[in-house]
Amino acid sequence: MSNIAHWLMPCLQQVQVLKKTNSLSHALLIMGADGVGQEELAREMVKDLMCEIDQAAACGQCHSCQLMRADTHPDFRVLDGEIGSIKVDQVRLLVRQISQKPQVGQNKVVLITHAQAMNINAANAVLKALEEPAARTYFVLTSSQSTSLLPTIRSRCLLVNVPTPNIYEVKQWLLQQPDGETLSSLFWLTTQPFRLLSIQQQGKLSLYANLPNQLSALLQGAASISDVLKGLDSNNIEDYCNGLAAILHQCICHSTGAPLDAALQDIYMALITRLGIHSLMMRYQALQKLKSDLQKTNLNPIMQLTHELNQW
Numbered sequence: 178m179s180n181i182a183h184w185l186m187p188c189l190q191q192v193q194v195l196k197k198t199n200s201l202s203h204a205l206l207i208m209g210a211d212g213v214g215q216e217e218l219a220r221e222m223v224k225d226l227m228c229e230i231d232q233a234a235a236c237g238q239c240h241s242c243q244l245m246r247a248d249t250h251p252d253f254r255v256l257d258g259e260i261g262s263i264k265v266d267q268v269r270l271l272v273r274q275i276s277q278k279p280q281v282g283q284n285k286v287v288l289i290t291h292a293q294a295m296n297i298n299a300a301n302a303v304l305k306a307l308e309e310p311a312a313r314t315y316f317v318l319t320s321s322q323s324t325s326l327l328p329t330i331r332s333r334c335l336l337v338n339v340p341t342p343n344i345y346e347v348k349q350w351l352l353q354q355p356d357g358e359t360l361s362s363l364f365w366l367t368t369q370p371f372r373l374l375s376i377q378q379q380g381k382l383s384l385y386a387n388l389p390n391q392l393s394a395l396l397q398g399a400a401s402i403s404d405v406l407k408g409l410d411s412n413n414i415e416d417y418c419n420g421l422a423a424i425l426h427q428c429i430c431h432s433t434g435a436p437l438d439a440a441l442q443d444i445y446m447a448l449i450t451r452l453g454i455h456s457l458m459m460r461y462q463a464l465q466k467l468k469s470d471l472q473k474t475n476l477n478p479i480m481q482l483t484h485e486l487n488q489w
């Protein structure tokens with residue numbers, strides 16, 4: 178049994194049943210909201226498809242399964258749209274590579290994650306490959322914006338809808354992960370389970386977890402701006418700005434009646450008293466501009482952020 182998040186399990190089982198009965202479409206499109214686990218689900222499905230044993234789930238033992246575990250399977254190719262737009266040359270190269278006979282097992286698989294990042298030429302090249310499917314070749318696509326894909330691609334795929342877990346399911350799942358308790362204190366930032374997990378994996382947990390207390394101390398005069406910005410550099414300042422923007426966003430929403438995370442109560446009271454709702458919205462916009470300026474200008478980022486926080 179795969180150790181994947183339980184809300185992904187029904188989707189995985191649906192595809193496993195189709196595989197076992199030899200009725201699986203050669204193209205799958207896994208759709209769902211950002212951060213619910215489409216990519217993780219897709220990788221589980223790919224493992225099942227690559228396994229040489231004729232059963233629903235991957236055996237974990239055969240040569241293909243071992244190569245997949247080592248991430249060195251020659252019949253498996255990935256294009257990841259998260260790191261930038263997917264270009265037609267990448268698709269053509271990949272289609273050429275998989276047009277050969279499988280080198281190891283029976284099947285070949287192409288995984289395209291964040292498929293909305295395909296430009297129009299790349300999408301047309303994928304469509305062409307789907308229209309003329311090579312034998313025993315599967316395309317697995319994931320997307321959080323599937324409506325922006327070509328309708329002709331969607332219509333050629335088996336559509337797999339990943340449900341969005343509710344907050345209690347996310348919390349329960351997080352508690353089984355490393356630093357789960359701290360991660361589940363970050364719901365003011367996001368409730369996307371796999372975004373939270375990647376914060377832990379990227380070593381950014383304490384940056385976010387300390388933010389509400391630091392900001393609260395700053396607003397109450399118990400800490401200076403240079404105190405709270407200590408340790409920030411060009412590698413993490415964007416994350417810090419994202420955290421501040423999320424806090425402002427929550428406060429703005431709360432001012433119109435939305436519930437507020439307990440971790441932000443003091444901050445909300447301080448900000449609404451000092452700034453009022455109009456200025457709060459101005460600060461939110463200024464922070465968004467600062468974030469985009471960070472990538473464009475050579476101005477010292479800490480200086481820019483200090484200037485911003487001086488107005489809070």
Ligand SMILES: [Zn+2]
Binds near residue numbers: 229235236
């Ligand atoms: Zn296997």
